[in-house]
Amino acid sequence: MSESIDRREFLKLAGLGGAVFASGLAGCASMAGAKQEDFYFVQLSDTHWGFKGPALNPDADGTLQKAVAAVNALSFEPDFIVFTGDLTHTTDDPKERRRRLAEFRDIVGALRNRNVRFMPGEHDASLDNGQAWKELFGPSYYSFDHKGVHFVAIDNVSDASARIGEAQLAWIKADLDKQDKDARIVVFTHRPLFDLMPQWDWATRDGAQAIDLLMPYKNVTVFYGHIHQEHHHMTGHIAHHSAKSLIFPLIAPGSQPKRAPVAWDPAQPYKGLGFRGVDAEVQKAGYEITEYPVIKA
Amino acid sequence: MRLARRRVLAAGIGALAGAAFGASVLAQPQEKVIRIIARKFEFVPEKIELKKGEPVVLEFTTADVLMGFNAPDFKVRADIAPGQVARLRLVPDKAGDFDFFCDNFCGEGHETMSGTIRVTA
Numbered sequence: 001m002s003e004s005i006d007r008r009e010f011l012k013l014a015g016l017g018g019a020v021f022a023s024g025l026a027g028c029a030s031m032a033g034a035k036q037e038d039f040y041f042v043q044l045s046d047t048h049w050g051f052k053g054p055a056l057n058p059d060a061d062g063t064l065q066k067a068v069a070a071v072n073a074l075s076f077e078p079d080f081i082v083f084t085g086d087l088t089h090t091t092d093d094p095k096e097r098r099r100r101l102a103e104f105r106d107i108v109g110a111l112r113n114r115n116v117r118f119m120p121g122e123h124d125a126s127l128d129n130g131q132a133w134k135e136l137f138g139p140s141y142y143s144f145d146h147k148g149v150h151f152v153a154i155d156n157v158s159d160a161s162a163r164i165g166e167a168q169l170a171w172i173k174a175d176l177d178k179q180d181k182d183a184r185i186v187v188f189t190h191r192p193l194f195d196l197m198p199q200w201d202w203a204t205r206d207g208a209q210a211i212d213l214l215m216p217y218k219n220v221t222v223f224y225g226h227i228h229q230e231h232h233h234m235t236g237h238i239a240h241h242s243a244k245s246l247i248f249p250l251i252a253p254g255s256q257p258k259r260a261p262v263a264w265d266p267a268q269p270y271k272g273l274g275f276r277g278v279d280a281e282v283q284k285a286g287y288e289i290t291e292y293p294v295i296k297a
Numbered sequence: 298m299r300l301a302r303r304r305v306l307a308a309g310i311g312a313l314a315g316a317a318f319g320a321s322v323l324a325q326p327q328e329k330v331i332r333i334i335a336r337k338f339e340f341v342p343e344k345i346e347l348k349k350g351e352p353v354v355l356e357f358t359t360a361d362v363l364m365g366f367n368a369p370d371f372k373v374r375a376d377i378a379p380g381q382v383a384r385l386r387l388v389p390d391k392a393g394d395f396d397f398f399c400d401n402f403c404g405e406g407h408e409t410m411s412g413t414i415r416v417t418a
Contacts (some may be wrong), residue, residue, distance in 0.1 A: 090405050126402035160363060160402045161376070199369050199396055201408065257396070259408060273404070 031204060036148030036184070036282045039079040042071055042113075043188075044275040045225030046245035048123065049107070050100040056248040056261050059269070064107050064293050067246050067275055072112045074292075076173035078277065079146060081113055084225040084243060085121025085157060085190030092242065094128060101136045117144075121190045121226065122157040130158030141168055143175050149280060150179055154189040156204040163205045173213050186280075186287075188213065189223040194235050200259040202227055211235055221287055226263075227253070229272070230291060241289060244274040270294040299300075305314035328386070330354045335364040335377045335399065338406025345414045347389045357383040368414060374400060389416040 018077045047064045057063060069275040071081065088100035101124065108116065119141050120133040131141045140155040152175060156164050164172075179185065187193075193207035204210070220238045228245035229252065249262040249272030265271050270293060318412035334341045335357055347353055351365040357366055357377040366385065367374040 090402075090407075092404055122402045127404065157402075161365065161400070162402070198400075199367075199398060200401065201398075201402075205400075257410070 028123065033106060036207045038282055039149075039280050040076060041146045041278050041280070042074070042078045042081045042241050042275060043223055043278060044071070044081065044246060045243040046086040046228055046247060047083070047104065048086055048089040048245070048247035049104040050091065050096075051247050053248070054264075056264055058264060060247060063246050063270070063273065063294060064104070065110075066270075067151060068108060068110050070292060070294060071275065072110070072275070078113055080115040080117060081111060081210040082117040082223075083108070083119060084188055085119045086120060086225060086245075087121065088124050089247075090123040092127065094132060097124075097128070097132045101132060105136060110118065117153065117188070119153050119188055119190060120155060120157050121297060122160070122162070125155075125158045126160040129160075130155070133158075141171070147187055147280070148282070149184045151186045151188065152176070154193070154210060154226055156189055156191045156193070156207065161205060162201065162203065164207070164210055169206065169209055169213070172210060176213055176217065179217065181216055182218050184218045184280075185214065185217050187220065189222065189224045191226045192224055192233075192240060193222060194233060194240060196227065196231070196233065197253045197259070200201055200253070202253065202259075213240065214238055223278070229269070230276075239287075241287075243276055244272065244291065246275065246294065249273065316409075326345060328346050328352050328354050330356055332356045332358070333366070335361070335366065335410075336360040337361050337404055338399075338410040340366075340397070340399075340410065340412040345412065346404060347387070347414060347416045349389050349392045349416050352386060352388045355385045357385075362403050364393035364403050364410075365399050365402050366399040368395060368401040370395040376401065389414070392416045392418040 044067060049064055051060050053060065087104045091097050118137045120130055125133045125140065134140055140158050141153055143150065143152045152172065154164060154172065155168060156162060159165055191204045192202055193204050193210050196202040216238060222238060222240040224240065225243050227242050228248065228250040229242065230244055231242040233240045251260050251262060262272055274291055274293045277290045277292065281288060331345060331353055333355060336359060357375060359377045359379055361379065364377040365374060366377060371387055371389065373385050373387055375385050377383045393416060395414045396411055397414055399407060
């Protein structure tokens with residue numbers, strides 16, 4: 001029995017975690033290529049370090065630290081941790097932007113797991129085309145391989161017009177060209193690549209071009225942030241899963257005429273906030289998602 | 298002699314240009330222009346009153362940073378760059394209230410930078 005199955009059994013027995021969402025494709029369990037093993041990663045998103053707004057989160061200065069502690073307290077060590085953008089809340093002041101990014105980096109430096117991947121959100125990167133973010137965190141788009149899965153991090157925020165851009169699209173194509181059509185591919189990005197709610201800025205203007213590049217690959221899953229809530233959507237065979245925020249939730253897409261945050265509920269503090277663990281399972285060629293709260297109820 | 302011919306030629310060209318301009322004015326009546334200022338983090342005015350079927354030119358300016366105007370119900374959008382005038386021609390084909398919003402991230406209040414186009418029949 002693999003370690004990941006032990007972990008899932010443990011989670012069930014211990015009653016940890018929240019709702020579990022399974023995402024995967026039938027019939028893709030055996031694939032050629034690199035050796036594949038089960039593994040586990042954690043996704044955190046939209047921490048908005050520097051945000052001030054007591055009506056939405058009176059613990060804006062302490063929620064990130066609580067999330068770090070919660071990840072460190074997981075019973076099983078993730079293989080890696082990814083932050084899918086909006087690490088900081090936007091500011092017009094370049095100096096303050098760098099200060100917030102540096103503070104964020106210091107706080108998440110307390111994560112026990114040192115294998116941490118970062119991505120920018122529009123709050124981090126759109127006002128200076130990603131300049132400050134790159135100074136502190138490196139390239140804003142990249143790829144890497146882990147235990148037989150190819151990960152592609154797409155930057156759809158450094159351009160203030162919510163575009164990936166021709167240069168990056170060409171890079172994505174060249175990167176994917178090296179993969180077999182049945183390779184397991186996971187995409188990390190900040191905004192949804194599909195048109196979830198363009199009138200709420202919940203879309204990527206040239207996201208359809210990225211989806212077109214991904215479409216020939218049989219096993220693709222996208223994990224993103226931006227919309228401050230869990231959401232699951234399919235474009236053809238490609239699954240898209242958005243993560244909760246760690247600052248305040250937003251209302252469900254289309255539930256009201258205007259996009260709006262959800263106010264803090266003193267009776268249920270931190271409600272709607274959280275992070276997720278993702279089990280990458282070789283046998284199912286899929287991903288089992290477990291949602292975790294910031295603090296245990 | 299040569300000078301006289303040049304003068305005649307110039308007069309002829311001027312007459313032709315005037316005729317062409319006159320024809321153009323007759324064919325395309327002056328369209329209503331609505332000037333809209335985009336600034337952090339609002340459109341002024343934020344409510345645009347239009348009539349169904351009546352063409353209008355929206356003129357946008359900003360003194361701040363790159364802004365955007367997007368009215369998805371009419372499938373029109375424009376970038377609004379500081380120091381430039383952005384123009385959009387719109388012929389509303391339906392009546393009702395329709396949202397527009399800034400679609401270039403412009404700062405902390407970007408998410409709430411929006412307005413309404415009211416089209417009456």
